Amino acid sequence: MNLFNLSIKKKLFFISMISVISITCLILISLLFFSRIGQIGDITASVLKYQLRVKEVSINFNEYISTGEKEAYTFLIKGLTSIRVTDGTIARLYELFKQGDSVDQAIEKMIKTSPNPDAMKKVAMLVYSILDTEVSVKLYNQSVKVNKVTLNWLELIKQYHGIDDSVEKKQLLSQINAIEASMPSLMETTHTIMNEIADYFSLKIRKVFIIIGSLSIILIVAMGFFITKSIIGPLNLTMNFVNEISEGNF
Numbered sequence: 001m002n003l004f005n006l007s008i009k010k011k012l013f014f015i016s017m018i019s020v021i022s023i024t025c026l027i028l029i030s031l032l033f034f035s036r037i038g039q040i041g042d043i044t045a046s047v048l049k050y051q052l053r054v055k056e057v058s059i060n061f062n063e064y065i066s067t068g069e070k071e072a073y074t075f076l077i078k079g080l081t082s083i084r085v086t087d088g089t090i091a092r093l094y095e096l097f098k099q100g101d102s103v104d105q106a107i108e109k110m111i112k113t114s115p116n117p118d119a120m121k122k123v124a125m126l127v128y129s130i131l132d133t134e135v136s137v138k139l140y141n142q143s144v145k146v147n148k149v150t151l152n153w154l155e156l157i158k159q160y161h162g163i164d165d166s167v168e169k170k171q172l173l174s175q176i177n178a179i180e181a182s183m184p185s186l187m188e189t190t191h192t193i194m195n196e197i198a199d200y201f202s203l204k205i206r207k208v209f210i211i212i213g214s215l216s217i218i219l220i221v222a223m224g225f226f227i228t229k230s231i232i233g234p235l236n237l238t239m240n241f242v243n244e245i246s247e248g249n250f
Contacts, residue, residue, distance in 0.1 A: 018219050025212050044194050046086075046119045051187050053083055058180050061157065065173075073161055080154045085113060087150055089120055090143035093127045094136065103128050126197070135196045142193055146186050153179045 057079045064072040089110065096106040107124050114120040130136040153176065160172045 018216065044191070046116070046123075047187065047190055047194065050083065050086055051183075053079060053086075054183050054187075057083060061176070061180075076157065077154070080150065080157065084147065084150045084154060086116070087143060088147040089114065089123055090127060091140055091147060093124050094131075094140040094143070097128055097131050130197060130200065133200065135193065135200050138193050138196070142186075142190055146190070149179060149182065149186065 057076065060072065060076040060079055064076050092110060093106050096109060101109070103124050106128075107121055110120055110124070111117050127136065127139070130139075156172055156176050156179070160169060160176065163169060163172075
């Protein structure tokens with residue numbers, strides 16, 4: 001298609017279409033960006049809920065120590081088991097994706113054991129979207145680390161429940177208290193990694209914005225140049241023709 005042979009109306013239409021397409025792309029990218037940020041927000045909220053459950057387990061453990069009731073112990077183990085399932089979700093999803101599973105396949109395998117299926121689905125989509133990035137490795141390693149800590153926590157409490165020797169109980173209690181004291185730091189690290197993920201998406205979207213914006217400006221300027229040239233060219237020929245006639249050159 002020769003742009004110089006198009007009418008001015010069609011040329012203006014081309015510029016309008018380029019502008020509309022560019023704006024549409026930018027809007028779609030913005031929606032994608034806010035969708036990702038929304039996912040991160042949901043997961044951060046889940047982390048906060050997780051922290052509350054950790055606090056509850058600590059309170060339940062203290063109650064169990066004070067009362068020694070079987071019901072308190074059962075409730076405590078149930079809470080800790082739920083925590084272990086939750087903090088192992090990211091690591092398990094990461095491993096499934098590395099094995100070649102799709103998001104739907106991974107969700108299908110994980111959903112039956114998840115205490116919060118909706119949150120797990122959001123986590124799955126987020127982990128898949130950052131797969132093979134440095135921050136995804138950090139998130140995976142942190143999930144594995146926290147899971148190991150809570151597994152150790154669970155096992156120590158079971159040991160504490162199963163022995164009668166006061167000296168051993170005191171030693172185990174010291175280890176259990178050390179784990180409880182380490183949990184806030186682990187959660188803070190998780191929050192830091194979530195912020196890094198948000199920065200990753202922000203940088204990625206910003207780059208796409210710059211590329212699309214730059215290409216749009218270049219295309220619009222180029223079209224404007226061609227349109228101006230296609231108008232001025234014939235206009236100059238007309239003016240030259242008029243000048244020739246005015247000078248008597250028929």
